[in-house]
Every structure is written in structure tokens, then in C-alpha cells.
Amino acid sequence: MGAGGRMSFPTKEDDNTLKRVPVAKPPFTLGDLKKAIPPHCFNRSLVRSFSYVVYDLTLSFLFYYIVTTYFHLLPRPLTYLAWPIYWALQGCVLTGVWVIAHECGHHAFSDYQSVDDTVGLILHSALLVPYFSWKYSHRRHHSNTGSLDRDEVFVPKPKSRIPWYSKYLNNPFGRVITLTITLTLGWPLYLAFNVSGRPYERFASHYDPYGPIYHDRERLQIYISDVGLITVMYALYRAVLAKGIVWVICVYGVPLLIVNGFLVLITYLQHTHPSLPHYDSSEWDWLKGALATVDRDYGVLNKVFHNITDTHVAHHLFSTMPHYHAMEATKAIKPILGEYYQFDSTPFYKATWREARECLYVEPDESTSIKGVFWYKNKY
Numbered sequence: 001m002g003a004g005g006r007m008s009f010p011t012k013e014d015d016n017t018l019k020r021v022p023v024a025k026p027p028f029t030l031g032d033l034k035k036a037i038p039p040h041c042f043n044r045s046l047v048r049s050f051s052y053v054v055y056d057l058t059l060s061f062l063f064y065y066i067v068t069t070y071f072h073l074l075p076r077p078l079t080y081l082a083w084p085i086y087w088a089l090q091g092c093v094l095t096g097v098w099v100i101a102h103e104c105g106h107h108a109f110s111d112y113q114s115v116d117d118t119v120g121l122i123l124h125s126a127l128l129v130p131y132f133s134w135k136y137s138h139r140r141h142h143s144n145t146g147s148l149d150r151d152e153v154f155v156p157k158p159k160s161r162i163p164w165y166s167k168y169l170n171n172p173f174g175r176v177i178t179l180t181i182t183l184t185l186g187w188p189l190y191l192a193f194n195v196s197g198r199p200y201e202r203f204a205s206h207y208d209p210y211g212p213i214y215h216d217r218e219r220l221q222i223y224i225s226d227v228g229l230i231t232v233m234y235a236l237y238r239a240v241l242a243k244g245i246v247w248v249i250c251v252y253g254v255p256l257l258i259v260n261g262f263l264v265l266i267t268y269l270q271h272t273h274p275s276l277p278h279y280d281s282s283e284w285d286w287l288k289g290a291l292a293t294v295d296r297d298y299g300v301l302n303k304v305f306h307n308i309t310d311t312h313v314a315h316h317l318f319s320t321m322p323h324y325h326a327m328e329a330t331k332a333i334k335p336i337l338g339e340y341y342q343f344d345s346t347p348f349y350k351a352t353w354r355e356a357r358e359c360l361y362v363e364p365d366e367s368t369s370i371k372g373v374f375w376y377k378n379k380y
Contacts, residue, residue: 017344020275023373026287028336033317037332041325042318046110049322052306053100053119059093067251083250091258092304098127098259099306099323105135106142106319125228127259130191132221133206137197137213142319145271146289148280148362148374152198153190154271156278156362156376166360167380175356182268183261265352266305269296270312272355274376275342278362283372290316294342295330296351309348313341 067086074082103109104120117132124131137152144150148158169178189195194204200212207229209222240248273294293316298309308315311326314333321329334341344351362374 017346018274020375021277021291021342022339023277023279023283023288023370025285026291026340030287030317033333033336036336037318037329041329041332042321043325044108044110044320044322046112046115048324049100049103049109052324053097053123056093056097056100060090060097063090063093064251087254087258090255091262092301094127094255094259095262096304096306097123098129098263099308101127101129101131102138102308103306103323105131105138108320108322121224121228125225125232127256128229128232130206130222130225130229132218132225133214134191134225136218136221137206142290142316143286144289145286145316146276146278146292147284148278149284150198151289154196154268155198156272156359156374158374159361159363159377162361170357170360170378170380175353179352179356183264184257186264187260262305265348266296266309269348269351269355270294270309272359272376273342273344274355274358276376278374280372280374283370291337291340294344296348297343297345298348310343313337 063086071079071082071086100109101120101123104116104123107113107116109116109119120135121131124134140150141152144152148155168174186196190197191206194200194206194213197204202212204211204213206213207222207226209219209226214222236248236252239252270293276292276294277288278292279288291313293312295310295313298305302310306323307326308323311323311330314321314326314330315323317333318329346354358378359376360378361376363377364371364373365375
């Protein structure tokens with residue numbers, strides 16, 4: 001194990017991937033990066049954006065049609081294979097729908113805020129996400145990325161604040177338990193109880209219009225988010241009465257569980273990496289924080305997830321850019337970013353296990369005089 005418990009047995013292949021990114025003030029500005037990107041990349045097309053909605057929903061309804069029309073005709077042994085295939089496919093496609101709604105929250109869907117909010121509210125509510133509630137907290141995440149004091153989600157703790165039982169989970173069995181809970185319950189626990197989120201002086205919930213997460217001018221829209229969720233939950237209640245709870249769980253519940261797991265995993269891997277720093281208020285600034293993220297490779301799922309996985313650095317720099325221009329923008333800014341750009345091609349399932357093992361808490365590096373920069377470590 002390296003000094004301070006930072007990494008375990010790095011290989012030559014890992015050298016560049018795990019090399020710490022620079023923490024000095026970048027020699028370029030946001031304006032320099034914007035100039036390097038072709039101007040058309042900032043154009044939002046209502047027709048093109050809607051084409052992705054139509055494409056994803058068509059696939060989703062096609063899967064639903066196959067399930068409801070043909071699955072009951074299959075021999076029973078084949079249903080045990082068919083249902084997991086449906087869950088995986090539907091869960092992945094609906095994650096893409098979730099990403100489009102996320103893009104609406106960034107005003108990256110069209111030039112019309114009302115259209116973005118209407119589409120986002122419908123799509124996110126259908127996936128039991130409080131659209132406006134999350135839109136506002138996520139906006140503050142983008143405004144404070146990498147800040148240990150003000151970031152909104154996946155804020156790592158210093159060693160002194162790690163729960164006493166954490167060291168007993170620092171083993172393969174403990175990591176399986178931790179990852180299972182995080183990927184299945186992490187998203188609803190975050191929305192309902194702000195678990196893994198920024199600490200507030202009082203109880204914080206995405207469902208509470210008067211919670212500390214929101215300003216007075218935002219509270220009406222939090223109510224609208226809650227109404228959207230209540231409407232969808234009532235529709236699910238009616239479906240349970242008509243079809244039964246097992247049917248609803250199989251057709252809707254399990255794919256939703258996969259969506260929730262993927263969005264937690266994607267966010268976790270975007271902001272958790274041995275090479276990425278976090279900053280306290282003495283060292284943080286917006287550009288350094290925005291660069292404290294990593295692009296990942298999910299293989300074919302990159303396209304299914306509308307490239308939110310492998311263009312996340314560009315997304316943090318220019319969040320109103322539509323996803324269909326993000327790859328071109330990423331290629332344009334990489335030469336300027338240089339060592340400040342981090343891409344990890346490790347398969348996401350391997351990266352998840354590595355990060356769960358290596359990235360347990362953050363502390364300043366004892367070998368430097370800079371005490372406002374914190375790095376992931378794992379040695380108790």
C-alpha cells in the first residue's frame with residue numbers, strides 16, 4: 001500500500017489513470033475552452049432533442065408490448081430468462097430517459113425554458129423523481145463541485161468523521177454489502193433524507209418545500225414536483241388494483257430499481273476516483289472544482305445513456321450544451337485541458353470495486369504544504 005494508504009499495488013497500466021490531476025490554478029480560462037469548441041455545439045435543437053425522447057420511449061413501449069403480449073405464451077422455464085432480459089433492457093433505456101430529463105433541468109433540451117421544464121417534469125415524475133426539487137439541488141452541485149463545504153452530493157468525509165464501524169466494512173464482504181445498499185437504496189434515501197448529501201443544520205428532504213435546500217422563490221415548484229409524484233403514484237396504485245402488485249413490480253418496479261442503481265453508480269464514478277482532489281474553502285474555485293471529475297467508459301451503454309458517462313467533464317464546464325454535441329466538444333477541449341482532463345477506461349464494474357476499496361475518506365497530503373487539497377485514502 002502506498003504512502004497514506006492511497007492505492008494498493010498499482011500496475012503500469014494504471015499509472016496514467018491513477019496519476020493525480022494538477023491542483024494548481026489552470027493555465028487556461030473557461031473562455032479559452034469555450035473558444036476552442038465549435039459554436040454549433042452550443043445550439044439546442046427542439047426537434048433533435050425530441051427525437052431522442054421519441055426514440056427512447058418507442059423502445060420502452062416496445063419492450064412493454066413484448067412483455068404483455070408474448071411472455072405469458074412462453075414455457076415457464078423460459079420466463080426465468082426472459083424477465084431478467086426485459087429488466088436489463090428496460091432499465092437501461094429508461095436510464096436514458098432519465099438523462100434526457102436531467103438535461104431539461106439544465107436548460108439543455110431546447111431554447112424554451114417552459115418546454116424544458118414541462119418535458120422534464122413529465123419524464124422525471126414518471127420515474128418517481130421530483131423534477132424541480134432535484135433540478136435546484138443539482139444546480140447547486142454544479143455550482144460547488146469538488147467543494148467539501150458546499151457541494152450537494154457524494155461529499156466525501158475526512159477520516160475524523162468516518163463512522164466507527166466503517167473499518168469493519170473495509171473487506172470484500174463489507175464492500176458487497178455497502179455497494180448493494182448504495183445502489184438499491186441510495187437514491188431514495190438521498191431524496192428523502194439527504195443521505196450522502198451536504199449536511200444542513202436541520203432536516204433536509206427533496207420532498208419538503210420548506211426544507212433548507214430551497215429558497216423561498218423555489219418553494220412553489222417543489223409543490224409542483226410533489227404533485228407530479230403523487231399523480232404517478234396514484235396511477236401505480238390503480239395499476240396494482242387492476243393487474244396486481246406482482247405485475248407492477250415486474251413491469252415497472254424492477255426496471256426502476258435498475259434506473260436508480262445506474263444513476264447512483266454513474267454519479268458515484270464521475271466524482272469518486274483516486275486521482276481526483278476535493279477542496280476546502282481555502283483552495284476551491286469553480287473551475288478547479290468543475291475539473292475534479294472524470295469521464296468513464298461504459299461501452300455500448302455510453303450511447304444508451306446519451307454520453308453522460310464519457311463526456312461528464314465537458315458537461316460540468318458547459319452544462320447547457322445538449323448531449324448530442326458533447327463528444328465533439330470534449331475532443332475540442334482535451335488538448336487545452338491536458339493533464340487537467342481525466343479519462344478512465346477501466347470497465348465500470350471493475351472501477352466500482354476499486355473505488356469502493358480505495359476511496360474511503362479524504363485527507364490532505366502530508367508530503368505537501370498545501371492543506372486545503374484533500375485526496376482519497378483508505379488506510380485506517
